[in-house]
Amino acid sequence: MTKRTDRRADALSRERIVEAAIAILDAGGEGALTFRALAARLATGSGAIYWHVADKDALLAAATDHVVTQAMSGVGGGEADPRAAIRVIALGMFDAIDAHPWVGAQFSRAPWQPAMLRVFEAIGGRVRALGVPEGAWFNAWSALVTYIFGAAGQNAANARLQAPGTDRSAALADIAGGWARLDPADYPFLRQVAPQLAAHDDRDQFLAGIDLILAGIGTVR
Template sequence: MATPRSRRVRERQRASHSMEAVLTESVALLDEAGAPALTFRALANRLGGGVASIYWYVSSKDELLDLATDHVVGAVLTDIERQPASQDPIEDLRAMATTLFDAIVQRPWLGTYFMRNTDLQTNALRLYERIGEQTRRLDLTPRQRFHAVSAIVGVVIGSAMDLAQEPPPEVRDGAVDRDEYLHRWAQTWRELDPVEFPFVHEIIDEFDGHDDADQFRAALDLTLAGLRLQAGR
């Protein structure tokens, strides 16, 4: 009769897949259906092994989520480090922020777990450092630098996750497209009392058919313009 220890040894011997394979398949499951799809059983089925073999690499789903997030952020960090530096740190911050934004739009789950645990997410911490390094090229106090990086990361993650939200049922089902859906809401806003809602009436045409990516760029521009003013450059 096999002892518990001998069973564990056999399971470990069966874990012929690598950590790279575990993370690659974890990311694939997250891309397909988000965090609920990432279970040890589903992962083991994709890797061709027993559930116990996953514990050879990670101790919990939370750890797996953090490591899968950092796996993707590593590629984002590589893209950022390949970008040529300019003479203007504000423009370099814009390029970094846009690269991270694009990655989160492609993978909405990424924003939820980004920098959740920097003990495990070493790539995320390095990315945070790279963004912070640009603020050190500006005449700012440590507090101002901290707030600047927090604001930039907040604009990126907030905008990307908003853009990546699941569309309303009628858009998702193809009954209407996004522009028609926005136009319907714009029409209801036009029926509001302009005395009670003067701002809404002023921006209705901007809302009707607006581009979410343009909104992100505008928010980033406002943030970076404020940073430039604060730094006196």
Template sequence: MLSREQIIDAAIGLLDSGGEGALTVRALSERLATGSGAIYYHVGNRDQLLDTATETVITSALETESSQAVATPEEEIRRVALALFDAIAEHHQWLATRLTLQIVRNPAGPVTVEIFERIGRQVGALGVPRASWFDATSTLVHYILGAVSQNARMDGDTSGIQPDMDREEFFDATSTAWQELDPENYPFMHAIVGQTKQHDDRDQFLTGIAIVLAGLTHLR
């Protein structure tokens, strides 16, 4: 008998393989060898299915992360951030966009509430004054979502750059273009050319988290 979980798993498979465009009721019906009525009965319409798929992936990522022992608030924030980073990297075809939409459109939804609660508790534990909790937590969440979304688009969607250009080729081309700039007018760009080609996205992401956390100490 077809279950809700089977439908969601199949939907995530379609999304991972071809992005949002690949997820249609017809494609899902064919994959599950069922009629569209069964899909609508279990998960509702396509938008509801996309929301449910997003909730399923994010909830699973955060549950896996929370099973580990945590020593400090900073470490917990980094682990939550990396759980989101890794989930979006794994589902780069679609998850970044859907996660952002959920947070914007459904501030009372389980995804938004869970992310803000998990990070917000640690902001309080860092000693940030209560009056600054919302601004501080929002800043962290905005950085996390912005950074992981940019990384996901680099991995999964290079349209607008070159359709057949992968990440390494993109940064090689970028470095070459920056090297051709006038060094007198653009000394900083010349100074970071080597770093651009060699940087690790995950390490860069964690550096950003560290910068934000260091800034929060001034709110104490």
């Protein structure tokens, strides 16, 4: 009886529940995550899940925390170069939200949750390490986190707008072709950058934005 009980506890561990919730969220979004769907996926009853997680909000927070913990696993505490560390954190968040679009929505809905606060603190600590004057800490930090989560969320939203199986290169080429055909008198800039749009890499473009912000932050040191 004890062995059977131990096996049952292992099968219904909080970690297993969170991993199953993430799978449901990735497949169908937040609307698909219900305790009934989760119980069916885990082949158990809802009551057993409530033993580990109080409600859906707590489950979403736990799932977000799990994703962020994995994304931050490559960030140490003693990097010699705070700029490099900021780039690692930023790209980790970009990739995490790209793989799990619901995370971006969860961040915007509950920015005070522990997972978000850890990211905020990690970026803020590196801003301070850059030698930014204390009076400029908040503005420098705010510019970074706003760009990171805004750009990452927009990238994930753009991906969701495309039908499954859509060829990204073909879609970008089609948009770029439309820009190239715009009236040159009204849209000279868009016509000129159209080839760059067609050939750009989302991650490289994202990091270029981080570097531009860091360059600006460097001017206030």
